[in-house]
Amino acid sequence: MKIAVIVENSSWYGRQIIDGVAAYAQTERDWSLVWGNPRNPSFGRRLAGCRGVIARITTDDMARTLRRTGLPVVDVFCAGESADFYGVDSDHEAIGRMAAEYFVSKRYSTLAFAGFKGVPFSEMRLRGFSDAMRGRGLSPLVHEAEMKNNNQTFYNDEIVDVVNSRRLASWLRQLPEHAAIFAANDLMASQISRLADGLSMRIPADALLLGVDNDSQLCAFADTPLSSIDPNAFDVGYSAASILAAVIRDKPEAKIHLIYRVRPGEVIERASTRWHDISPDWLAEVLGFIDASLDRPLSTADIVAHVGLSHVAVGKMFRKKLGMSPQRYINKLKMDAARRLLGSDKALSVKEVSAKLGFSSLAYFCNAYRHRWGRSPRS
Numbered sequence: 001m002k003i004a005v006i007v008e009n010s011s012w013y014g015r016q017i018i019d020g021v022a023a024y025a026q027t028e029r030d031w032s033l034v035w036g037n038p039r040n041p042s043f044g045r046r047l048a049g050c051r052g053v054i055a056r057i058t059t060d061d062m063a064r065t066l067r068r069t070g071l072p073v074v075d076v077f078c079a080g081e082s083a084d085f086y087g088v089d090s091d092h093e094a095i096g097r098m099a100a101e102y103f104v105s106k107r108y109s110t111l112a113f114a115g116f117k118g119v120p121f122s123e124m125r126l127r128g129f130s131d132a133m134r135g136r137g138l139s140p141l142v143h144e145a146e147m148k149n150n151n152q153t154f155y156n157d158e159i160v161d162v163v164n165s166r167r168l169a170s171w172l173r174q175l176p177e178h179a180a181i182f183a184a185n186d187l188m189a190s191q192i193s194r195l196a197d198g199l200s201m202r203i204p205a206d207a208l209l210l211g212v213d214n215d216s217q218l219c220a221f222a223d224t225p226l227s228s229i230d231p232n233a234f235d236v237g238y239s240a241a242s243i244l245a246a247v248i249r250d251k252p253e254a255k256i257h258l259i260y261r262v263r264p265g266e267v268i269e270r271a272s273t274r275w276h277d278i279s280p281d282w283l284a285e286v287l288g289f290i291d292a293s294l295d296r297p298l299s300t301a302d303i304v305a306h307v308g309l310s311h312v313a314v315g316k317m318f319r320k321k322l323g324m325s326p327q328r329y330i331n332k333l334k335m336d337a338a339r340r341l342l343g344s345d346k347a348l349s350v351k352e353v354s355a356k357l358g359f360s361s362l363a364y365f366c367n368a369y370r371h372r373w374g375r376s377p378r379s
Contacts, residue, residue, distance in 0.1 A: 001028075003244065004047050006036040006055035006062075007076065012186070012215035013233045014056065017076055020237025021054055028245060038062060047071065052244045054237070057085065072247045074240040078259050079120045086247065087259035088240040090231040092121050095264045096128025098229055099182040099210055100136075102267050106287075107277045108180040108208065109138060114168065114192060115184030117144035122184040125212065129182055141179070143171040145188075169195045178277050179207045186211035186218040186228055193222040193272070204275035204288070214268050227273040230265030266344070282307055283317055294334055296358040300326040334358075335372035338365070342377055350377045 005021050008014040018035070025031040036046035038056060044065045047053065056077040057063050066073050067084050078089040103111050113129055115122035122144070130140055145164040172195060175181075183189035189211030196203055203209050203224040211219070211228040219226040239262055267273075274288030286307050290298065303326050304314050318326045334357045341353045348356065354365035369377040 001030045001248075002032055002034050002050045003241075004034045004036055004050040004053045004055075006038050006043055006046070006053060006066075007237075008038055008056065009035070011213075012217070013213050013231065016233035017056075017237035017240070020234040020239075021241045022237075023234070024238045024241035024245070031245075044069075052248050054240045054244060072244060074244045074247075076236055076240050077120075086240075086243055088236055088243060089259055089261060090121070090233065090236055091261035091263055092124035092231075093128030093131070094261070095212055095229050095231060096125040096130070096182070097132040098128075098264060098267065099125075099212075100129050100132035102210065102273075103180040103182070103208065104136065106180070106208065106273070106275070108178070109277070110141070110176050110179045111138060112141040112143070112175055112179050112181045113184070114143045114171070114181060114188050115145070116147050116188070119147060119184075125182075125184055140182075141175060143168060165191070165195065168192070169199060172196065172199055172201060175207065177206065180273075180277075181207055181209050183209065183211045186213045186215040186226060189226050189228070189272075190218045190222050193224060193226065197223050203272050205281070205284075208275060209272040210267070214265075219268075219270060222272070224272045225270035227270045228268050230268055232262050232265045235262045266340075278321055280317075282309070283321060286314075290330060290333065294337060294357055297360065298330050298358065300330075331368060332372070335369060338369055338377065339373060353377070 003025070005018060007017050009018060022033065025033055034046050034050060036043040038058065047069055050071060053066060053069070053071050053073045055062070055066060055073060055075060057066065057075045058077055058079070073085045075085040075087045076089060078087040100111060111133055113126050115126055126142065133140055145168065168191065172192065181192060183192055189209055192209060193203060196207070201207055209224070209226060211226050212231055214228040214230040219228050239260060243260065269291060274292050276284045276287040278284050278287065286303055289306055290303070293302070300311065300314065304311050307314060315325060318324065318329060322329055324332070338353050338357055341348055341356065342350070350366070351362055354362050357365070359365040366377055
């Protein structure tokens with residue numbers, strides 16, 4: 001059975017969707033996948049003999065072509081609900097909420113958003129970001145790039161024209177000190193990173209910068225490696241394929257025209273957010289160092305060696321600013337991370353979490369977890 005996958009493979013998000021579809025296809029003995037480039041106007045020719053379609057429907061022309069086929073179609077772009085297509089997409093509002101909560105956890109109160117005006121995923125991420133801030137009595141500083149085509153998908157490394165670059169640079173200059181910037185995707189984050197360098201804006205000391213997509217190349221090759229939220233595009237593809245399989249198999253008489261939203265993954269932390277809005281600067285840097293070191297054994301002695309101050313000075317400042325000793329702070333972060341990892345959709349085993357958080361002894365990890373949460377990590 002031939003299944004058409006009309007999804008661009010030039011973006012990390014698109015490739016992750018395709019990988020998810022391919023993984024599901026391996027569970028169906030009679031599936032064979034046919035890939036089509038959605039930017040090629042003749043992509044419709046690839047649909048001959050297909051039983052179903054998974055596509056990122058980004059233009060009205062594309063929607064009309066797919067509608068005329070009469071095939072069951074699962075849309076993985078979901079610019080809007082359609083009476084003709086099933087829909088699977090990332091939960092973009094949840095991604096926005098996650099960004100706000102992440103910044104607040106680092107003690108930031110000046111939060112900013114840079115996205116794309118009229119582009120659905122960007123607007124939804126802003127909505128979630130704003131809603132989470134509103135619950136804390138805050139509101140974001142917003143820049144939205146004007147797009148020539150609201151249906152535009154971001155296939156290339158350069159996403160903002162010269163005029164928008166100037167507007168974005170002007171907006172960055174006007175941000176208050178110590179802002180935390182949430183970019184709608186990694187392409188926007190990389191654009192901000194390049195502009196910040198020319199504006200003498202230090203990332204992360206002057207401003208945190210967080211993107212979305214976890215595009216390994218964009219994140220790694222930015223001037224300061226970019227932190228990013230994993231939107232779980234692999235599961236978008238896998239879920240879309242499983243829904244299409246059910247539709248082909250069961251042939252429902254009436255469609256349920258709801259969009260299934262896939263829960264996002266984790267914040268993948270890199271250098272662009274390893275800072276906290278706290279003084280003095282050495283403490284802000286040390287807290288970022290701790291964030292980056294949770295995967296290994298870490299003690300107060302390590303912190304003292306890193307910052308070059310005395311045990312007494314470090315301990316006194318931690319108690320004054322954080323209300324606890326350095327070691328207690330480290331243990332709190334590790335146990336918070338352990339609870340999150342054990343409770344995630346892709347939960348690791350207790351042994352795997354213990355190793356991931358740098359514990360050499362599984363028994364010590366279990367005792368620490370029980371002390372923090374009042375129950376065994378196995379329960």
